[in-house]
Amino acid sequence: MRAALAALGLAAALCSPGAQATSLRACDPPDNLTAEQKDKIFTFGAVIKTELEKSGVRLALIARAGLDLGRFGVRYSHAGFSLKHSPDTPWAIRQLYYACDEKQPHIFDQGMLGFLLGMNEPSRGFVSVLLLPEAEAADIERAALDKNQALQLLGATYSANAYAFSQKYQNCNQWVAEVLAAARGGLLQGPGAAAPAPQPPLPPLRERAQAWLKAQGYTPSVIDVRWRPLMWGTVFVPWLNNDDHPPEDQAQAIYRVSMPAAIEAFLRQQVPGAQRLEFCHTERHVVVRRGWTPIAEGCVPEEGDTVVPLG
Numbered sequence: 001m002r003a004a005l006a007a008l009g010l011a012a013a014l015c016s017p018g019a020q021a022t023s024l025r026a027c028d029p030p031d032n033l034t035a036e037q038k039d040k041i042f043t044f045g046a047v048i049k050t051e052l053e054k055s056g057v058r059l060a061l062i063a064r065a066g067l068d069l070g071r072f073g074v075r076y077s078h079a080g081f082s083l084k085h086s087p088d089t090p091w092a093i094r095q096l097y098y099a100c101d102e103k104q105p106h107i108f109d110q111g112m113l114g115f116l117l118g119m120n121e122p123s124r125g126f127v128s129v130l131l132l133p134e135a136e137a138a139d140i141e142r143a144a145l146d147k148n149q150a151l152q153l154l155g156a157t158y159s160a161n162a163y164a165f166s167q168k169y170q171n172c173n174q175w176v177a178e179v180l181a182a183a184r185g186g187l188l189q190g191p192g193a194a195a196p197a198p199q200p201p202l203p204p205l206r207e208r209a210q211a212w213l214k215a216q217g218y219t220p221s222v223i224d225v226r227w228r229p230l231m232w233g234t235v236f237v238p239w240l241n242n243d244d245h246p247p248e249d250q251a252q253a254i255y256r257v258s259m260p261a262a263i264e265a266f267l268r269q270q271v272p273g274a275q276r277l278e279f280c281h282t283e284r285h286v287v288v289r290r291g292w293t294p295i296a297e298g299c300v301p302e303e304g305d306t307v308v309p310l311g
Helices: 002-013 035-055 112-117 134-145 147-152 172-184 205-215 228-236 247-251 260-270
Strands: 059-065 076-083 092-099 104-110 125-131 221-224 254-257 275-281 285-290 306-309
Touching: 035 059, 035 112, 035 125, 035 275, 035 285, 059 112, 059 134, 059 260, 076 125, 076 134, 076 172, 076 260, 092 112, 092 172, 104 147, 125 260, 134 147, 134 172, 147 172, 172 205, 172 260, 247 254
Parallel strands: none
Antiparallel strands: 059 076, 059 125, 076 092, 092 104, 125 275, 221 254, 275 285, 285 306
């Protein structure tokens, strides 16, 4: 039982939408927020959208924090593309979402408020935003906005702890990394492009995207679970799996998983001019930081940060 409960906590750490690990409904928790809490999160979202508008970009990589995942060395667990020209609402987030009832992953557009309501901690929340220069972001924006292309990179079977270089499963951040790879690696055929000349069949698109990431030096996040029986507890959680992970990693009780921090580090190395904003809120204020130095866990502002009071 200890392993089962610990595995549920790990599922929350590894990208389950909603991430409230209290039962086998962990990926789709009930909404228990008060009107006052929702109002503060709405204000938090408005601050983020204002900064996005001021930035002049049309696409941003956005990630939210869920539960306190410090024991796994993780702050941000779920990422997507925030799109100014989203078909939903401006700056809505296109993301991979796992539908518990259907037991299927979907590509889902969600407004900023809905995305932030998945943070699960009403008194404190963190959001990271990565801004790319327009020339570097254009292909990514086209790939993210084109749902047919986005669906080409959607894996059939979801696993919250999916191994970053296997096509057997996929988690939400892995989909984001593979869209980035397909767009930046020129693996997608753009609209109106001429039909390619006859050639031998290509490997599946996800395989090519992962190969491009490897070739470019992408390094997944290492999740050290520290206790091997925790890995056995995955049998109790339908969206956690071990059979795609290399035996040597399983022997060391580690998972190599695509997480927001790994994607941000890769883009920072790949794209000169990439900028990072970090946002956090308490019950009293919002802090906005520009730069790569993380905000402290207590959401304490430092010199140079912008502070927005919350009523």
